[in-house]
Amino acid sequence: MSRRVRLALLAPALVGLGALFAWAIAGLPEFGHYRGPYGYVLNHIVVPLRHSTNVVMGTTFDVRGLDTMGEEFILYAAVIGVTLLLRDESGAGRVERRTRRARSDTVRLLGVLMVGGGLLVGLWLVAFGYITPGGGFPGGVVLAGAIMVVYLVGSHRDYGPFRNEHALDPFEGLGVGGYVIVGLAALAGGLQFLTNLFGYGVAGTLLSAGSIGVLNAASGIAVTVAMLLLFAEFLETYVVPLEPEDVGS
Amino acid sequence: MSYLPYAVAAWLCLVGLAGVATSRNLIHLAVCLTVTQSSSYVLLLSVGYVEHGKAPIFKGIPLGSTAVDPVVQALTLTDVVVSVVVVALILALALDAHRLSGTVDPDGIADVSG
Amino acid sequence: MVFSTLVPLQAVVFALVALGAPLVVLTRDPLRQALVNGIYGVTLVLLFVVLQAPDPALSMLVVSGIAYPLVILAAVARSRGERRRAEETRDE
Numbered sequence A: 001m002s003r004r005v006r007l008a009l010l011a012p013a014l015v016g017l018g019a020l021f022a023w024a025i026a027g028l029p030e031f032g033h034y035r036g037p038y039g040y041v042l043n044h045i046v047v048p049l050r051h052s053t054n055v056v057m058g059t060t061f062d063v064r065g066l067d068t069m070g071e072e073f074i075l076y077a078a079v080i081g082v083t084l085l086l087r088d089e090s091g092a093g094r095v096e097r098r099t100r101r102a103r104s105d106t107v108r109l110l111g112v113l114m115v116g117g118g119l120l121v122g123l124w125l126v127a128f129g130y131i132t133p134g135g136g137f138p139g140g141v142v143l144a145g146a147i148m149v150v151y152l153v154g155s156h157r158d159y160g161p162f163r164n165e166h167a168l169d170p171f172e173g174l175g176v177g178g179y180v181i182v183g184l185a186a187l188a189g190g191l192q193f194l195t196n197l198f199g200y201g202v203a204g205t206l207l208s209a210g211s212i213g214v215l216n217a218a219s220g221i222a223v224t225v226a227m228l229l230l231f232a233e234f235l236e237t238y239v240v241p242l243e244p245e246d247v248g249s
Numbered sequence B: 001m002s003y004l005p006y007a008v009a010a011w012l013c014l015v016g017l018a019g020v021a022t023s024r025n026l027i028h029l030a031v032c033l034t035v036t037q038s039s040s041y042v043l044l045l046s047v048g049y050v051e052h053g054k055a056p057i058f059k060g061i062p063l064g065s066t067a068v069d070p071v072v073q074a075l076t077l078t079d080v081v082v083s084v085v086v087v088a089l090i091l092a093l094a095l096d097a098h099r100l101s102g103t104v105d106p107d108g109i110a111d112v113s114g
Numbered sequence C: 001m002v003f004s005t006l007v008p009l010q011a012v013v014f015a016l017v018a019l020g021a022p023l024v025v026l027t028r029d030p031l032r033q034a035l036v037n038g039i040y041g042v043t044l045v046l047l048f049v050v051l052q053a054p055d056p057a058l059s060m061l062v063v064s065g066i067a068y069p070l071v072i073l074a075a076v077a078r079s080r081g082e083r084r085r086a087e088e089t090r091d092e
Helices: A003-026 A035-050 A055-063 A065-085 A105-127 A136-153 A165-188 A209-237 B004-021 B028-045 B070-103 C006-028 C032-052 C054-091
Strands: none
Touching: A003 A055, A003 B004, A035 A055, A035 B070, A035 C054, A055 A065, A055 A209, A055 B070, A065 A165, A065 A209, A065 B070, A105 A136, A105 A209, A136 A165, A136 A209, A136 B070, A165 A209, A165 B070, A209 C054, B004 B028, B028 C006, B028 C054, B070 C054, C006 C032, C006 C054, C032 C054
16 A cells, blocks of 8 residues: 555544553553552562562562563574574675774773773672662673773774674573573472572572572673674674775784 | 553554654664553553652662562563664664665565566 | 642653653654664653662663664664665666
8 A cells, every 4th residue: 555545544543542542541540559469469578588679670580580581582582583684694794804993092091991880880780680770681781882882992803702603602592591491400309490499598688589690690691692792793794894994004 | 640651651652653654764663663662661660650659679778668569660671671682673674675675765665576 | 639649750751751752753864863762761761760660760771872872873874884885886
């Protein structure tokens, strides 16, 4: 159908959808009058039971751990999809291009500080995920962002190790597969899949919450490597160089 | 007035869908999809809000205090990060379509011959 | 008498978010839209913070500041490079 017909159908469709939304909203409780018991129950039992002061992370990796495993597989499948679609079959992208590092010393200094600071912040977010706000997911993205600053500031060879998909793939497998293996370890012991196996420790310290810590680290690794793989696929396997070659050095 | 949050969520969804339908560029279409996704986050967090509730992190505050619902926050936080990778997949599809047909206009690649 | 359960700060941030979404959709150039999307992401972070949700706020901040601009700009750069390469092979 042509564009004009499509746009003519759009307006009544949106109005109809808006009417359905209005009808649905009229049946919701008022903002702030949360009814369901599930939220109140979790707020009261997760800290005594699992010793994880961040109830959201305790919910993500323990009470609703199966959902998070499904989300990690969505991540994994999307990365595989991107790799397949943007695959460079001629192999010309493997040639290392000789580009120079950033010319200005100030930019290079700021880049180094950002890489170091970003790595520290990312590691802190991932490590303390089940105590204070944070967790494997935002921490993983910060770690990947810090590593990509190397690409911005450095030369093509500096970024070499993070461009190599053969080196990154095992870590992605470690992140996603590690999650499943921790769950299977519970199955091997006769308990349910993803039962919290390890000791609980003292709430509020790093040694707490049992297998939530391990699952948190695994998902942090998975998210970091997924972001790096995405970046490698989008720009690095591209045939025509996007930055000027440096013929002098 | 107490239904404003849900109305904002519905408005975001409709705006995103209108953007997707009237888009002339596949990359612009993918970003309008993220607006639609954000409507689901706004709805989830609005449903879970408890009046005078604090964040559900119990380090430093006593254990019995009123807190908002943690389940919807768990759903939102994983969804936010995973949706980036899914949008990257959509953009990879757009780039593939661009390579095969020479245009990023969704109307331009609609002709299927044969 | 309680008029609504919304704190005024929350009402203002909801209004900001509702204002930002049409701006993202109406920006047609993908390069500029990446920037506007980043700003819209910051308003969403404000919204998540006033709704007492620190974990989604952190995730949204990191994602809209690092991951979305990266992915969108990489796609735009690659599509422009492909178009340039197609023109070059056509000129030969």
